[in-house]
Amino acid sequence: xxxxxxxxxxxxxxxxxxxxxxxxxxxxxxxxxxxxxxxxxxxxxxxxxxxxxxxxxxxxxxxxxxxxxxxxxxxxxxxxxxxxxxxxxxxxxxxxxxxxxxxxxxxxxxxxxxxxxxxxxxxxxxxxxxxxxxxxxxxxxxxxxxxxxxxxxxxxxxxxxxxxxxxxxxxxxxxxxxxxxxxxxxxxxxxxxxxxxxxxxxxxxxxxxxxxxxxxxxxxxxxxxxxxxxxxxxxxxxxxxxxxxxxxxxxxxxxxxxxxxxxxxxxxxxxxxxxxxxxxxxxxxxxxxxxxxxxxxxxxxxxxxxxxxxxxxxxx
Amino acid sequence: xxxxxxxxxxxxxxxxxxxxxxxxxxxxxxxxxxxxxxxxxxxxxxxxxxxxxxxxxxxxxxxxxxxxxxxxxxxxxxxxxxxxxxxxxxxxxxxxxxxxxxxxxxxxxxxxxxxxxxxxxxxxxxxxxxxxxxxxxxxxxxxxxxxxxxxxxxxxxxxxxxxxxxxxxxxxxxxxxxxxxxxxxxxxxxxxxxxxxxxxxxxxxxxxxxxxxxxxxxxxxx
Numbered sequence: 001x002x003x004x005x006x007x008x009x010x011x012x013x014x015x016x017x018x019x020x021x022x023x024x025x026x027x028x029x030x031x032x033x034x035x036x037x038x039x040x041x042x043x044x045x046x047x048x049x050x051x052x053x054x055x056x057x058x059x060x061x062x063x064x065x066x067x068x069x070x071x072x073x074x075x076x077x078x079x080x081x082x083x084x085x086x087x088x089x090x091x092x093x094x095x096x097x098x099x100x101x102x103x104x105x106x107x108x109x110x111x112x113x114x115x116x117x118x119x120x121x122x123x124x125x126x127x128x129x130x131x132x133x134x135x136x137x138x139x140x141x142x143x144x145x146x147x148x149x150x151x152x153x154x155x156x157x158x159x160x161x162x163x164x165x166x167x168x169x170x171x172x173x174x175x176x177x178x179x180x181x182x183x184x185x186x187x188x189x190x191x192x193x194x195x196x197x198x199x200x201x202x203x204x205x206x207x208x209x210x211x212x213x214x215x216x217x218x219x220x221x222x223x224x225x226x227x228x229x230x231x232x233x234x235x236x237x238x239x240x241x242x243x244x245x246x247x248x249x250x251x252x253x254x255x256x257x258x259x260x261x262x263x264x265x266x267x268x269x270x271x272x273x274x275x276x277x278x279x280x281x282x283x284x285x286x287x288x289x290x291x292x293x294x295x296x297x298x299x300x301x302x303x304x305x306x307x308x309x310x311x312x313x314x315x316x
Numbered sequence: 317x318x319x320x321x322x323x324x325x326x327x328x329x330x331x332x333x334x335x336x337x338x339x340x341x342x343x344x345x346x347x348x349x350x351x352x353x354x355x356x357x358x359x360x361x362x363x364x365x366x367x368x369x370x371x372x373x374x375x376x377x378x379x380x381x382x383x384x385x386x387x388x389x390x391x392x393x394x395x396x397x398x399x400x401x402x403x404x405x406x407x408x409x410x411x412x413x414x415x416x417x418x419x420x421x422x423x424x425x426x427x428x429x430x431x432x433x434x435x436x437x438x439x440x441x442x443x444x445x446x447x448x449x450x451x452x453x454x455x456x457x458x459x460x461x462x463x464x465x466x467x468x469x470x471x472x473x474x475x476x477x478x479x480x481x482x483x484x485x486x487x488x489x490x491x492x493x494x495x496x497x498x499x500x501x502x503x504x505x506x507x508x509x510x511x512x513x514x515x516x517x518x519x520x521x522x523x524x525x526x527x528x529x530x531x532x533x534x535x536x537x538x
Contacts, residue, residue, distance in 0.1 A: 015424030221405050224367070225419040225466075226395030228388050315367045 019234065027238035041207050045247025048200045049294055050254040052193030057255065059186045061279055073147035075156060076169040077138040083164040088136045091164055095138065100146050100155065105139040112137055135166060197297055204243050204301030208236050212309040220315055229310065236306040237299060244298020248291040256281050317343040317505040318364060323373035325359055333359040334529045346500040348516045349509040351526035357509040361476050365399050366390060395423050398467035400477035404459045406451040413447040416465045423470060437465040440495055456483040464492060468499065475499055475506045481515060493519055
């Protein structure tokens with residue numbers, strides 16, 4: 001085309017970044033011009049983001065707290081009360097030589113009592129007892145090859161058949177069921193999380209749709225004056241990013257307040273089970289993930305809504 | 317510079333807006349486009365500004381067939397054209413300065429050049445002292461002049477104006493026409509749609525006459 005005199009003197013890249021900055025500032029200012037409406041939207045986003053995050057944290061914390069539960073391949077063999085120290089040592093020696101077992105640990109009745117006292121905080125009550133009611137225990141870990149349910153059951157049966165053995169604790173099924181329940185809870189949380197992420201998309205999308213409808217004339221004029229689709233869309237994308245970011249920040253605050261409120265009671269409960277487990281606040285990596293996901297969902301909601309709405313605008 | 321070849325346009329209702337219109341305009345030419353209301357003047361201008369596309373025929377600008385222009389190229393094409401709209405099309409939540417600055421801002425201009433160009437354009441239409449006002453605080457004629465300042469601020473090679481002097485008193489209309497002539501003299505192609513026959517007679521320029529979508533005359537004064 002002849003006689004063009006419209007090319008900017010500065011490089012296009014500089015103008016491009018300046019427009020990004022200006023769009024970010026302007027969309028932020030746009031949110032502050034209707035503070036109540038913006039706060040309500042951000043509040044809805046925060047709750048929708050905090051809920052699945054809270055469930056995920058809960059499942060993660062329960063997993064952490066139950067890490068010390070019965071490990072796969074372990075058995076507790078309780079000896080008869082009349083099995084004396086010699087009998088205990090004999091059985092310990094026999095089992096230690098068994099190739100099917102990875103490790104064997106003997107806990108004398110005295111050691112078991114000390115442990116019980118320390119973990120249950122019933123020391124004073126136990127001290128009133130004349131005799132130690134606890135038997136000696138052999139903590140056994142099977143060799144990796146033996147850790148199938150069938151082989152573990154057979155091992156338990158073999159040990160139970162020994163003369164000095166009173167009872168074999170092999171509660172692997174409970175642990176498996178518990179792990180299964182945790183797995184289901186985790187899946188459910190992911191499904192709920194996806195649904196709530198969709199809700200966030202819709203909320204952001206609707207907010208951006210309304211904003212575009214309010215600014216149709218400005219968009220039309222800008223396009224008539226030579227604005228590209230990207231130029232027109234940019235402020236709305238930033239509005240989505242801001243909504244997501246603020247929603248994420250408030251969700252983070254809500255989560256940490258919730259964790260703070262639960263910290264004491266959970267620690268108390270863990271102590272009663274002899275665990276030193278304590279709930280922590282949201283770690284930095286989880287915080288960054290939460291904010292990143294919030295921003296991405298905000299951006300995506302805005303992008304979808306802006307693309308759809310802007311394509312509907314016909315120039316006159 | 318601008319070439320229409322057998323261009324026809326139909327409204328979505330099916331009624332014809334333009335019928336097989338052909339003409340060529342050169343760079344540095346000022347042309348009036350006249351005809352009664354509904355003759356097709358605005359439709360023809362919309363084709364030049366790529367707001368509409370022809371139903372048949374071809375429109376070429378600067379050697380480019382406009383049929384193939386879309387996306388970013390469409391946006392950049394529109395930056396080459398200054399358009400004065402009959403209904404002004406100003407943003408009422410922005411100041412006069414911001415309205416005139418908008419095409420420069422879109423094209424990537426920034427301060428201080430942006431400010432200099434905007435003030436220069438506002439000075440040409442005698443509105444420099446009103447740069448901070450909202451368009452709502454201006455009269456119809458002043459709004460018209462803001463629209464003109466916005467159209468010329470990028471010094472476009474093609475300037476299109478739809479009834480640009482309709483709301484202006486005779487003295488201001490004269491000044492605005494002189495402004496358009498000054499653009500023509502530096503090589504811009506200026507197309508002015510008007511049904512003001514006195515204005516057209518006074519300025520004695522090439523005049524395309526439309527009637528019911530047909531080009532019925534291409535008058536060239538000696």
